[in-house]
Amino acid sequence: MAGMAATEARRVLAPLALAQFICSFAGSNMNVMINDISEDLDTTVQGVQVAITIFLLVMAALMIPGGKLTDKWGRKRCLLAGLVVYGVGAVLSAVAPGLGVLILGNSILEGVGTALLIPPVYILTTLLFTDTASRARAFGAIMAMGGVGAAAGPLIGGLITSAISWRAAFVFQALVIVVIVVLSRKIDDPLPADPARPFDTVGAVLSAAGLVLLVMGILAIDNNGWLALGLLLGGALVLAGFFSWVRGRERKGREPLLSTALFRNRTSNLGLVTQNTQWLMLMGVSFTVAAYLQVVRGYDAVETGVIFTAATLGILASSLAAEKLARRHAQRTLIMVGFVVAIAGIAVLLALVAWTPGAWAFAPGLLLIGLGLGAMLTPSVNVVQSCFSEAQQGEISGLSRSISNLGSSLGTAIAGTILVSGLSKGAYAAAMAALAVIGLGGLIAAGLLPRGARPPAIEAGTTAPPGTPQR
Known part of the structure; x- marks a missing residue:
């Protein structure tokens, strides 16, 4: 929407960014409730881990169909439907009498709701912000809110859990959903729905x-x-x-459901690998550190959340600087530097925690991890989205979000599996080391991105054609 007034842009962007925030928040805030939930519902740490992983898995599994349904039902309608389903799941989770109902509300309904509402967030952003500068700012704000939601989830969830109860954290999610629904009334779907489109x-x-x-x-x-x-x-x-x-x-x-042509673009494929790895590292680190702090160190939810503030600040700082960084550096460079800084953060975290017993030993490493991940979240999305025309945005948005959320579920599953095998200092170090090795794979994929010229400016109503070199 070239020439969109600043006030109008903020009104449109606010619900979209807030929707990404609450979905990312939901994926990480339960990490600090592990002990409270397991005791209240008479279950185990592994049972809570399964609930968290199923939520992330449902998002990953249904994100591609969710993206495809936006063409059939309309982007705004899918957004609102997803918000309603998510809200119902949050309320059900708040009153859950046992693990089964919690899984139904949080893992299933919130997961389905997220799969319906997240693809429209990225498609609407692409369609409503058509010039390069405004689109970069919009994606930067959305990815910043997503990263902050994932990183700040432990702190916010910890504060709510300690002040009230873990159930109140789900009430908080439901209230945020109500706010998003109200704000979403300002959004106009730029393309008509096509009910006759096959699914x-x-x-x-x-x-x-x-x-x-x-x-x-x-x-x-x-x-x-x-x-x-x-x-x-x-x-x-x-x-x-x-x-x-x-x-x-x-x-x-x-x-x-998904065109095979989406996988014929080498630049997009490499960008998807970096997206998957980034979210795998973010959610893997979040789960590993949260579980270690609570189960091994014996910290409560608030103490655990406060420690995660360092990662939150790092993600927020680098994500909000995404537009400025993109003007000065190639996207390929930003992604590579992000991986290097995040991997260095894991190394610092392991070294300081091994030699220093205090809680502050976690801060430097988590800050570096946040800075690194925040610096590359937006460039990775831009690399992938810019490889395809607007006609393919529904498909690539669903695929992109599915790959990212699959990374989130794999991060929790891989790190959690190592931890549950023996919650000790050795298991913690092994889980973090595994995440660092996976990060090296993401760094290699980023290094293979083309060194071609900086993508041309995207004029109103157009996008870079498939195969355009991205950096």
Whole structure:
């Protein structure tokens, strides 16, 4: 929306950024409630970990279908529907009498709601902010709120849990949802819905089932190696069947859930890898440090949340500087530097915690991790989104958010599996080291991004064509 007035832009951007905040908040705030929830609901730490992971997994599994439904139902309608489903899940979680109801409310309903509302956030941002500068600012604000939501979740959740109870944290989410619904009335969907557009139901089921099996396989590693292997192989086979189904629909001239053309762009593929790795590291570090502080060090929810403030400040500082950094540095450079700083942060965290018993030993490392992750969240999104035309924004937005949320669920699953195998100092260090090694993989992927010229300015109503080199 070239020439959009500053006040109007803020009114449109506020609910979109707040929606990303609350969804990211929901993915991390339960980390500081592990002991409170397990005691209140008479369950185990592993049971709470499963609930957290299922929430992230449901988001990842349904984000692609959610993105596709925006074309059929309309972007604003999907946004509002997702907010309502999410709100119902938050209320149900607040009154949950046991782990099963908590999983239904938090893991299932909030996960489904998120999958419906997040793709419209990114599609509407792309369509409403059409010039390069305003779109960069908008994505920077949304990614900043997402990063801060994930990093500040432990602090906010800890304060609410200690002052009232863990249930009040879900009431807080429901109230925020009400605010977003009210603010969303100012948003106009720039494209009409197409109710006649076909929806690939079989593809949606296959993609979701494959992702579920893969992450459940990771969760099962600690309990049963053979079961884990079977689940992982099953997930791989189902996903192979999904891609075979998609190719078959394309050959018949029918619209699939996800076009295979999305995977033919090397720059986009590498950008998706960096997105997945960033969120895997963020949620993995959040879960690992929160569990260690509470279970091993014996800190309460507020103490744990305060320690995470360093990461929150780091993400906020670097994310809000995204537009300024993008004008001075290539996107490829920002992503690579972000990985280097985040990996260095993990090394500093391990070194200081090993030699210093105090809580402040966590601050320098968490600050570096926050700075590194915040610096590369926005460039990675820009790299991927700018590779495709506006006609493909629904598909790529769903795929992009699915890959990112899959990274979140894998981060919690991988780190949690290592921790649950033996909550000790050794297990904590092993989980953090594993996250650092995975970060090195993300750094390699960032290094493989093209060194081509800086992307041309995106004029109103257009985007960079597929294959445009991104840095």
